[in-house]
Amino acid sequence: MQIDPLSAHDFGARISGIALSQLDEQGFKAIYGAFLKYGFIVFPDQALTEAEQITFGERFGVLEFGALPLANQIKLDDGGYSEIFPVASQRMQTNLGNEAWHTDSTYWPVSSKCALLTAVKVPGRGGETELADLRAGYRFLPDAMKARISGLSAYHSTQYSQANDLGHYPDQRTGSLYHGEAYLRPLVKVHPETGVLNLFIGRHAFGIPGLSRAESRVLLRDLVDFVVSDPARVYQHQWRVGDTLLWDNRALLHRARPYDYAQPRVLIGTRVAGDVSTELAYYDSDPEAEAGRAALKRELTALRSQSEKT
Numbered sequence: 001m002q003i004d005p006l007s008a009h010d011f012g013a014r015i016s017g018i019a020l021s022q023l024d025e026q027g028f029k030a031i032y033g034a035f036l037k038y039g040f041i042v043f044p045d046q047a048l049t050e051a052e053q054i055t056f057g058e059r060f061g062v063l064e065f066g067a068l069p070l071a072n073q074i075k076l077d078d079g080g081y082s083e084i085f086p087v088a089s090q091r092m093q094t095n096l097g098n099e100a101w102h103t104d105s106t107y108w109p110v111s112s113k114c115a116l117l118t119a120v121k122v123p124g125r126g127g128e129t130e131l132a133d134l135r136a137g138y139r140f141l142p143d144a145m146k147a148r149i150s151g152l153s154a155y156h157s158t159q160y161s162q163a164n165d166l167g168h169y170p171d172q173r174t175g176s177l178y179h180g181e182a183y184l185r186p187l188v189k190v191h192p193e194t195g196v197l198n199l200f201i202g203r204h205a206f207g208i209p210g211l212s213r214a215e216s217r218v219l220l221r222d223l224v225d226f227v228v229s230d231p232a233r234v235y236q237h238q239w240r241v242g243d244t245l246l247w248d249n250r251a252l253l254h255r256a257r258p259y260d261y262a263q264p265r266v267l268i269g270t271r272v273a274g275d276v277s278t279e280l281a282y283y284d285s286d287p288e289a290e291a292g293r294a295a296l297k298r299e300l301t302a303l304r305s306q307s308e309k310t
Helices: 025-038 050-058 090-097 134-139 143-149 158-166 213-228 288-309
Strands: 002-005 013-016 040-043 063-071 112-121 129-133 153-156 183-186 188-190 197-199 234-237 244-248 252-256 266-273
Touching: 002 025, 013 025, 025 040, 025 244, 050 063, 050 112, 050 266, 063 112, 090 158, 129 134, 129 213, 134 197, 134 213, 143 213, 153 288, 158 288, 183 188, 183 288, 213 252, 244 252
Parallel strands: 013 040
Antiparallel strands: 002 013, 040 244, 063 266, 112 244, 112 266, 129 234, 129 252, 153 183, 188 197
């Protein structure tokens, strides 16, 4: 196994000389240590099957989902692929939303630990995946800003992010991504395994209690802008078929990049659920959930009002 850091700042590494489908326990321990240290790992030329990606993902914990197509096509029963989805479709609107900086599953009661992508089809140009370091983002914040955000939290919802970023208001449905709940999470997170402080923000975050709507929007935007303002805190992965990318959702932002949507882009994704003891906001049946629903309802009303005025 060869571990090659991708920067001088412990942000990202490339691991080669192994086959993830034949990984022994010693090899996995080395990978896990690198994952915690570097935040994300690139594994070139793995060409994992769906079953192999699931098996590898399960070594990190309980799966939120396994080997789903995060793509503009779906795999058919005969092994082929469907027609490319039109941009106006629900699936593509969700994909387009992922082109804004975010961390996964903050819109569920238990947010994600980590995620995997494996490239099956890639467009000729564009379609990269970018990652940004929330650890360094917090570390280099001015002291005055650290003091300001200490103790603050924001609600998280995909209904908010889709409406805010795309003007997209999908039908609300229990069990879907657009379920009508919003979950309150601190702006500053203590990583449960390393103890490192990092920002915990992104496109799904809104409505900081104690601030006006305008103040909240500006602060959340400014924090994301600060994280990605330094090229040393951002990595862009140029996909090649067979690549696998692993990242820590507790410490990094990520986003997809635009491409020619008439071309196929098929990535297979597995997402690992976070530990309930550290990643749980609250359940929908808990008393705190009502405040989240009310906050989301107010925010969606405000966004619709803004849209009507413009």
